[in-house]
Amino acid sequence: SPYAAHLYDAEDPSTPLRTVPGLCEDYCLDMWQTCRGLFRHLSPDRELWALEGNRAKFCRYLSLDDVDYCFPYLLVNENLNSNLGRV
DSSP, rough: TTTHHTTTTTTTTTTOOOOOOOOOOHHHHHHHHHHHHHHHHHHHHHHHHTTTTTTTHHHHHHOSSSSGGGGGGTTHHHHHHHTTOOO
């Protein structure tokens, strides 16, 4: 993704690198509800694993400060995608 650095909050070297992309709140709530056990297989982040039983803390941990870049909505955000790839 051209926005991978945003999804993983990797633009700022002072922030820890994420192992899971930043998720939009409602998407995270759905993910937590239906398949939160998957994250143990997707990420080596033990802090994330420890939050598995608490939906609010889990999704807060996976949220981004800039909600324009959360997954999956950045994929359909017109402001982000309208001129993507144009020089």
